[in-house]
Amino acid sequence: MNMSQRTIAIALVVFFLIVGGLYLVFSSALRQEGGGEKSLLSDFFPFGRGGTTDGADGGGAPDGVLEEGEELPAPVFRKISAAPVAGASLFTRDGKTVIRFIESETGHVYETSSDSLTQTRISNTTIPRIQEAVWFSSGEELIIRYLDEDAERVINFAARINSSQEEGGALAGTFLSSNIVSLAISPDGKTLFSVKKDNGGAAGLVSNPDGSREREVWRSPISQWHASWPNASTVSLLSKPASSVFGYLYFLQTASGSFTKVVGDIPGLTASVSPDLSFVLLGASTGNGIELSALERKSGEITRFTPPTLPEKCAWSRAQKTVVICGVPHTIPAAPYPDRWYQGFVSFSDAIWKFDIAAGTANLLFTPRESEGEAVDIISPLLSEDGTYFLFRNKKDSSLWGLQLPPATDN
Secondary structure (H helix, E strand, O other): OOHHHHHHHHHHHHHHHHHHHHHHHHHHHOEOOOOOEOOHHHHOOOOOOOOOOOOOOOOOOOOOOOOOOOOOEOOOEEEEEOOOEEEEEEEEEOOEEEEEEEEOOOOOEEEEEOOEEEEEEEEOOOOOOEEEEEEOOOOOEEEEEEEOOOOOOEEEEEEEEOOOOOOOEOEEEEEOOOOEEEEEEOOOOOOEEEEEEEOOEEEEEEEOOOOOOOEEEEEEOOOOEEEEEEEOOEEEEEEOOOOOOEEEEEEEEOOOOOEEEEEEEEEOOEEEEOOOOOEEEEEEEOOOOEEEEEEEOOOOEEEEEOOOOOHHHEEEOOOOOOEEEEEEEOOOOOOOOOHHHHHOOOOOOEEEEEEEOOOOEEEEEEOHHHHHOOOOOEEEEEEOOOOOEEEEEEOOOOOEEEEEOOOOOOO
16 A cells, blocks of 8 residues: 555544544433433524423323424523514503514514414515604504605604504505604503604604694794603603704603603703603713613602613613613623714624612613624613513614513512
8 A cells, every 4th residue: 555545544543533523512402301302403593392291191292293283382582573673562462461573674564472483464564765664552552653665754654554454464454644753642541742843843742643633732943852651640751962052851741741851961862761750871972981760759869870871771660660671781882972973983782781760779680792692782662561571673683582580569
């Protein structure tokens, strides 16, 4: 045997030894304790797990096979939609937390629940180029904001899901004014508040969800406001945030039109108000960073919290009135905030934290990056009525995510 043949022979022996070793490793990995086989992917994907119903007699469906009527169980943390989502809703039906969402690119509406992977399309009406969707609390109505064919003007459509039709039904509704700056929906889901540009300033109007019976309740010489509706009788109005501008937060009483300053003279102010109006979460620009604090309105006391985040990454609990669940960046690059984040020049990788405003505590709940290997930049956070499900979109790609939380306990 010459040198060339010897080299080839050695290479073949090494090759077969490697193949044999890999076979033994994978065979071992595929064996479960007590026999049977298990896919290596089953540790990463929930499909085929939890669908087994074992009785005392050893009956029930085989591993990985769902019996008729069973649903795929949901993991604690999951990506609900990989497709971009324009807006989502959480509501309770028959004791379950129901999730509805609308895709940005198609306008199709889907439904699932917090404890199931099964998804149902409930509307196939196609509406492309959706920029934002604001849902009413019932999950049946929403305001859809989308670009016209020339991508130059925002169309506002008050839509209702036609539940009388079979699966894949239509959205019906009416068109609203195109000069709406900001929208907010009352906690009971029965009234719409809109801020509209008017004569160089802004007008605040309340109406039915479809825009009917509209009446003006407020007017301002400033045109740019962000509205939210935390409490039955009170709308909060925040001046447009910018790091170089002092921001102001006001409360507007929709019945009387009373307009009261809550806090002001804070650079880059962003804010989130608790449902009972007792606390306000405040975000401020520090020049090249973010400062997070909470205002207790009764005493006027302001408490600083760390780690810092932006209030719009937080959702207030209705089960625990002093608690907020927030997306908190692992690191905050030096930049003027919130401007650079709004503009997309800075993107965060968030963990999920629980802040108790009254107790002054901050606790890490979950780190998505460690669980899924995917960074999330949390926007549009929602918390279920019982405080056990946290829903949000990822600013990086508008995908929709959900996290199951432990049951809330009284403070």
